[in-house]
Amino acid sequence: MVTGKTFMKFTTPLVAAAAMLVAACAQENAPRAVPAATPAARHQPSISIGASGPLESRPARVPSSYNSVNTSRPVVALTFDDGPHPEFTPRLLDILRHEGIRATFYVIGRNVQTYPEIARRIVAEGHEIANHSWSHPRLTALSASRLKTEMTNTSDIIQKVTGRRPTNMRPPYGAINDRVRQTITRDHGLDVIMWSVDPLDWKRPGAEVVRRRMVEGATPGGILLAHDIHPGTIDAMPGTIKDLKAKGYGFATVSQLLALQDHPSSPRTATPVAQEQQTVVR
Numbered sequence: 717m718v719t720g721k722t723f724m725k726f727t728t729p730l731v732a733a734a735a736m737l738v739a740a741c742a743q744e745n746a747p748r749a750v751p752a753a754t755p756a757a758r759h760q761p762s763i764s765i766g767a768s769g770p771l772e773s774r775p776a777r778v779p780s781s782y783n784s785v786n787t788s789r790p791v792v793a794l795t796f797d798d799g800p801h802p803e804f805t806p807r808l809l810d811i812l813r814h815e816g817i818r819a820t821f822y823v824i825g826r827n828v829q830t831y832p833e834i835a836r837r838i839v840a841e842g843h844e845i846a847n848h849s850w851s852h853p854r855l856t857a858l859s860a861s862r863l864k865t866e867m868t869n870t871s872d873i874i875q876k877v878t879g880r881r882p883t884n885m886r887p888p889y890g891a892i893n894d895r896v897r898q899t900i901t902r903d904h905g906l907d908v909i910m911w912s913v914d915p916l917d918w919k920r921p922g923a924e925v926v927r928r929r930m931v932e933g934a935t936p937g938g939i940l941l942a943h944d945i946h947p948g949t950i951d952a953m954p955g956t957i958k959d960l961k962a963k964g965y966g967f968a969t970v971s972q973l974l975a976l977q978d979h980p981s982s983p984r985t986a987t988p989v990a991q992e993q994q995t996v997v998r
């Protein structure tokens with residue numbers, strides 16, 4: 717029993733605690749509309765993941781090919797290919813920092829070798845850096861050994877310069893076939909990332925056209941393609957980001973987007989990529 721000054725000092729907290737206890741007991745003893753969850757039931761997965769079994773036994777995601785990511789969340793990934801560029805990549809990084817968003821840069825290995833400080837800045841500012849080959853060849857035309865060299869040398873220089881080893885890649889020109897895809901996913905352990913929106917910015921149609929194409933093409937889980945080697949693309953970004961934000965979109969790196977998949981172990985998430993697509997220069 718608490719008395720005297722001590723009582724006065726603690727009476728209010730005690731009353732409050734007692735009231736909370738009573739409320740908790742009343743809630744505990746109240747009739748329930750639904751059966752109480754058993755401890756086992758509370759650990760059941762809250763989402764269905766199809767035929768692949770319970771969440772706990774879900775296997776680690778294996779590398780695959782993606783045009784987009786299966787998610788209902790209003791999130792897109794901005795991706796920028798072919799840099800680092802000594803002028804345009806820093807300009808883009810300034811814009812992204814001002815907007816407070818993160819993107820993914822598919823860099824060319826020899827450009828990383830030439831501009832290592834820009835590659836380091838990409839990583840230091842929270843963006844993802846990924847493999848776009850060493851010299852931007854059409855991978856489908858390469859021998860097995862040359863393909864390996866293009867892939868490995870690029871991941872090696874990125875790791876040497878930034879301390880990060882890429883977990884995904886984008887084939888130059890979007891040129892891919894079963895042989896190249898299997899080599900990249902199985903031998904190198906990288907996801908192949910294509911895109912769901914192509915504003916054809918490399919044709920330099922003007923910033924407003926790039927902006928409109930990217931915004932109109934955006935969908936939840938979309939992967940938006942652009943190039944940080946064209947001035948019009950950089951000019952298009954403030955408006956593009958503003959419009960996407962106004963439509964309710966958030967921004968993620970490609971790896972973050974892959975982690976948001978609604979059904980990560982479902983084969984539905986790996987959108988088949990057309991073989992040998994694109995003959996234009998990207």
Ligand SMILES: [Zn+2]
Pocket residue numbers: 797798848852888889998
């Ligand atoms: Zn490219």
